[in-house]
Amino acid sequence: MEIVVRPMVAGNTGDFSSANNTEFGDMRLVQKDNMVYLFMNIAKPVFQMEDLRELGGEVRKYVASQKFGTVTLQLNPIFEALRELPLQKAVQFFMEGWFLANYSFDTYKRIERQAEFTLRYDFSLYKSQLQEAKVQADAVNIARDLCNEPANKLTPQRYAEKITEIFQHTNVAVEIFEGEELTRHGLEAIKMVGKGSVNPPKMAVLRLKNSDATHVGLVGKGVTFDSGGINTKTGKGIWEMKMDMGGSAAVVGAMKLLADLNSPVHVTAVIPLVENLAGTNAYLPSDVIQYKNGLHVEVGNTDAEGRLVLADGMLYAQSIGATTVIDVATLTGAIGQALGLKTAGIFSNKEEDLWAYKELGEQTGDDVWPMPLIKDYQDYMKSDYADLNNMSSSNFGGAITAAIFLSNFVEKDTKWVHIDMANTVRPWKQYGYHVKGATGFGVRLLKEIVCREGE
Template identity: 35%
Template sequence: MSVCFTTETSAAAVPISVVSQSGFSDWLAIQVPAIKEWLAATQFQAEAGNTRLIPDAHGKVARVICCVSDADPLWGTGGLPFILPEGVYKFDVTDAQYQQCALAWGLGAYQFTRYKKPQRQPAQLYLQSAWLDQINNLVDSIYLVRDCINTPADDMGPGEFAAVVEKLAAQYGAKLTQILGEALLEQNYASIYTVGRASDDPPRLLDFRWGSPAHPKVTLVGKGVCFDSGGLDLKPSSAMLLMKKDMGGAAHVLGLARMIMQSRLPVCLRVLIPVVENVIAGNAYRPGDIIKSRKGLTIEIGNTDAEGRVILADALTEAADEKPEVLIDISTLTGAARVALGTELPAVFSNHDQLVNDVIKQGEKKYDPMWRLPLFQAYREYLNSSIADINNNSTESYGGAITAALFLKEFVPDDIPWLHFDLMAWNSRPRPGRPAGAEAMVIRALFSYLENRYG
């Protein structure tokens, strides 16, 4: 159980009134004079995120007022664990609202403490035992994603990331296999091997399975570039500063897999994660090289900094061979998606309208947003090569997220329902419930969709 939660009831737990902006006037009208006068004296404004401590006659905190947005009520309580003094609190809301507020509380209590001691412990929230498993599953899985992404590449290279996967697989009784180094060539994963061969930490394909083969097949694929220098098409130093997060897609599918396994969802789960470092050495792959992919398509390397789609090509081909009911890949694939949608709104592409529409609806319900971009087939010609089946780099500087998705589409048959997410995996600014740094995006929506479909 997270340190920010307690299941021990206490008469001393301070109640928190959660009030919407639009409902504040009606709420205030029925309060006792002491609360009205205190809020007036402290000039409290009904604006999203505003919080006020109400003292008792002895100066101790008797109640907390927290105002939340009408448009996005989930996150309004996410800042409370570090705004409020240490102690135990409880929400004065309905059960459904309580669970929503508790999730935001848990996510807002996150601290990355591997290299730096926390300044303080978060305030604690009382949580009913009946809700504990569900809330902790989401919170702990998202903490796993954040921790993996926040950890720099010297402690989260391919080998260390593989150790995280191995530990998780063992925890849930999943079967893990690793294909490592030159064994990738021997087993026809040349795209993964070629991108990662210059690193002293060998490239690998992590493949783990969980659940009964009799259950519906759900396959997750995550981009695991533990550090991306750009290769011989070297990034400028400013663009490398956050490249520890280029394994964000791999961390996301790991977090989603944990949610599925912890809840014992009746699916046959497979997780495929190609893990590499894209660095420079004498044997680094070069612009102009030709790679024969697992599918048999030849890939001309137009840019060594478009490496994520290359390693995903072999993983998607392997995933498609088993024809899962749902195939989901998640990656920090393009800067173009950030230009189109900003850092806080992930892009989703799909070959299956019903699937993507249902997932988007779950995102709206769970305040886990995404935006669909088109697989605009006319742009496929930008990936043409005169000497190979496809180029990994578009000849046009526009529509980069779409051409990257079209590249991946070449490795996914049309009859397999497929979702491709291109996301930031990072908060560039702190917000309630979402501290600056690594972030898990879309996986709450995906888990809710899978739970509704198969649970």
């Protein structure tokens, strides 16, 4: 079956439909003269590259629902109608959405997936763009897979093993710290947070050096399940806490993407791997942690564990020479209250760069919005018994106070970027290339930021 995808504009759909009665992304399948036409509404006041990804995903889902055996896509009419967009990038982004929409996590289902249709393209001149689209989608799907794994299948130990497997045939060197090695490197917070679980904590370090560019450190929160510890979480949605390692998944996916594209970068990823449980040996509110930089932190709340382990990771990244540190984490519910479920918050001690990161988010589909580092809020982190408390004394501005806490672990000459993605680890709606389960948020954005910072 050959399908010609055409833009739906007034006059080109004959007697079959009217573009005036459809919305952006609407599709109608029409057969005429032994040819099947898929008319698509692409009318939008401002058309962005992310819209092409969404359309690619929607076409993929629609075509799959028709159960065709063989599909030949003729997409040139769409690209010709969008001639203001670079053709090569248009092909890449459309097919990226197409590949991403084909994802599903069915590892533990007995049903077999339906056989795929055979796909042919009419833009064979763009093989490199197709290849990059596939590489990008595969990296995002790695992050999706990691986030979707149940907690009993992705313990810190198994996560470390998976990381080793993922990078086995790449030029990324993987090292796993555990036990006494954590002590030797001064990673006391990782040890403290993880000691309530029968699954011991670990830290993964991934090194990729393809150039002598600026050494960038990526730090991803890898809490494989967060019960809240002694300050136990409640509520019916607690199962989602298996995705509290979404930041680490983004880092793993980004490192795979950078390696597969042979990007000219020097980057080290640092991933604390812990379970935060209320076991018999769990850390307690009022415990004090001494960090490698000499700061002492009082535990005001064991459910604010992410910032504790991130601080360890940030200090380690700086200790091995990273002069730019980017951390990403499913850190606070407050960021969702501020920005909703589609956009993550981004902070930096170089505030002038935040709008450039926002533009990168728009290009990659990982939307971020600049957030302020209000230094006066340091007062909310005061402790009567230590240098800092990990819990703010205010009920307001939780995403900002969490970022302020982390800023205490940034050295004077280090450039620092913090991404709070707690609200974006799952799709805000299942449209375009977004499907059930995790989004894989951050993979493409981190890759672009690393390349930018490593120039």
